[in-house]
Amino acid sequence: MSNERVYFGTYTKKASQGIYTATVNTETAELSNVAVAGKVDNPTYLTIDPTNSYLYSIAKVDGKGGIQSFKINDDATLTPLNNISEEGAPPCYVAINNAGNVLYTANYHRGLIDSVALNEDGSIDRVVSRDAHEGKSINPERQDKAYAHYSDLTPDGKFVLGVDLGTDEIYSYKVNGAELERVAILSVKPGSGPRHLVFTKDGETVYIMTELSNEVIVAKFNKETGGLVVKQTIYSLPEDFKGDNKGSAIRITPNEKTLYVSNRGYDGITAFDIAADGTLSVKQFISSFGVGPRDINVNAAGTVLIAANEGTGTATSYKINAESGELTAVSKEVSVPETVAVSFLNNIN
Template sequence: MKTSDQLVAYVGTYTNGDSKGIYRFQVDPVSGQVDHVKAVAEIGGPTYLTISQNNDYLYSVAKVGEDGGVAAYSINEEHDLTLINHQVEAGSPPCHVSLDESNKYLFTANYHKGTADAFSINENGQLSKALSTVQHEGNGPNEARQEKAHAHFAGITPDGNFLCVVDLGTDKIAMYKVEEGKLSLHKEITVKPGSGPRHIRFHPNGKTAYVNAELSSEVIVFEYDHDNGNLKEIQVLSTLPENFEEESTGGALHLSGDGRFLYASNRGHDSIALFTIDENTGQITLNSFTSTEGSHPRDFSIDPTGQFIFAANKDSNNIVQFSRNQETGELTKTGIELSIPNPVCVKFLNLN
């Protein structure tokens, strides 16, 4: 496993402006200082990334010519990237990519197509052609955004029992069984009509799940049954201030490593909302809002030590660092900021 005394992060971007692809930076875990900011891969549309557990490989959604798919990269000792291969097909690229715990299978969600795909990965990090594709059908009450299925997240549940696919267009969360890369529908859970579920995160205790609803700017809290894959709604809470009436949509959702705090980004209000998690019930309480000091925070990342949050502001071309009080969860701007065009995803190498 590659290690470093510095925290190493990769940045996915939109490439319809000045960005050429994937960028990298390093963070001193003591001072928080950032350096070695550089472009490390030229590729179209790397808007979401994931990294293998051993830090040897990075996978990115990608656009190659008029085709969309996934790209595989090896990570060398200097943390530069070398393309291994990509698997693409006609049409728009996926919007989300993830790995299973064994790093033998990769999963994507495609917003534009309303599909989820499963790929296998060989011992050299190379991607197979898609082993399985599932097509979602349906729509929701928001005619502008829910005219058809829009799969927005595909990830394995922490217990490894199911692939969870969150669909913004149909207001549904689909649970699939995975058998050697083949997907079969096990269960569908319907959420609040018109809410537009985007991503799901599971509490470290494995009993509670949190979904950010993009269209309604809410967090939906569920009890998770790992035996049958069911999600039982127990709470819905807004991610916006009560008096905020301007346009805003939900962005990203992340939990602190200790499971005590939940963070959600708002695109429009341009903030990160902080929630405290009840250790007994898993329910949440809104604590505060922190401006992301930019426009359209599509995603953000908590570094592996839990000391910092990096907010990626797509429309203002900046990534802003915040220190994180690990006792209260509160965020404080450090004054450190990176200039990267259209940043939308920040992923750190894993610690030892």
């Protein structure tokens, strides 16, 4: 039996104590042994360094917003190293580069994209570069100003893309050491509310999940200029679904044959087949077996998908069919209080 370690980020407004850990069987997809790994307020997103030695989380520290670093222990518990924080809301997204020496964050409420230097001992140094988004779009309730929701590297590490739900834009930044230089902006359909994205390994195709229009945007990425060109937009919900919904997470299998997105309101996961030209077609709709699947993630072997259901405080694990990419639910209603993020130990996302 092959077990793999997984970590869950949470809100800590009710019952959660911070970051939780569990084990998942990579062959059967059974999820078990949920336990508190590290105590911290509102660790709503996580990233793990390439050596699996350190974990970084969003955090609220003494009423301020920031990032917390942890050492990952052999027993899967987390030892706090240090944090940085400042007045205002914390970021909503954190990612790490392949060298393990720079973090990238997106701050939803403040509309900021930051790069943050790390020390050799895994502790956090300081904010090195900051870009403040400006603007708004057509939804007066959700797009009255900039809301940066995502910032992460392209596969070759030469650019960082920042996704802004409030302005309907994807910003491209050239990476100069730890500094970020804005070089291009893609404006998508007004009211889309782009949220998160994933790349193909060759860095040429990007899939963007929208929160407000519940669509996946397929775009071509120029690896020389950082520019993006839209080639397809596809709806991610059943055509007969009539309720309110917020698109959330987006992930791709390691073999790049299947793309998954989660939807809150519909409370399900949509699987798409990826064609040779990168375009998508709907493969499967399946329940999240909980309320509000805010995050989903796929393990590095491409055998397991886990959904974090914020509304019910539960996780659901699925076995991935190696050939078709279709999902079969295995563990349902596994208690993980206020869970909103999923990270596998051997993944850098």
